[in-house]
Amino acid sequence: MQPFTTQFTLSREYLAECFDQSLPYGKGAQPNYLFPVLLFAAGAGLLLFTGQPKVAGYLLIALAILELLHIRFRRAWWLTRQMWGKGAGAEVQLTIDEEGIQTQNAYAQTALLWSDIERVIETDLGLILVAKSGGRQYLSKSLFTTDLVNEIIAKGNGRA
Structure with missing residues (x-):
């Protein structure tokens, strides 16, 4: 050569x-929607079926939404991280x-x-x-x- x-x-x-x-x-070619669905279900379950303070349920639902945003904007987020790097x-x-x-x-x-x-x-x-x-x-x-x-x-x- x-x-x-x-x-x-x-x-x-x-x-x-x-x-x-x-x-x-x-x-990660196919996004994993199972994780945010499970987080949402667990959060909704805590809110609906327990008498405990609602903070844990809302937190799990917020994490599910954050994970869905991560999946939706993964290309933009990856490009932004690369452009912030020294080598950009x-x-x-x-x-x-x-x-x-x-x-x-x-x-x-x-x-x-x-x-x-x-x-x-x-x-x-x-x-x-x-x-x-x-x-x-x-x-x-x-x-x-x-x-x-x-x-x-x-x-x-x-x-x-």
Whole structure:
């Protein structure tokens, strides 16, 4: 594999693409509505069927509403947290070579060796590198040529 180096900015658009493309393949792809429903039911049960002070029931209902808001606005909240981070807006240098994939900016440096990659998931707009440790890293296809994308997929899935 020929060494390849490029730079990109961790902009809001790049991070939004990262979230949108990674979500269907993540652990929380389908929202879990059971938890807020159980919280609401427990809170309503405390309010209706006990003679205890009403604070615990109202608290559980408030937590259920908060959890529903978390589910509804998870993309916006994730993007906001990323934009508040030090790395937001920073230039990232990406290097791909025989060793693996390295990213470096002013605040962080990561290296993902080919031997540490369990598989590569191809999405419409990018690649999700799944490490054996369970971590995931998203890379946009717009950074690469078609040949390099195919080479990364082959090498990451152990076919090269």
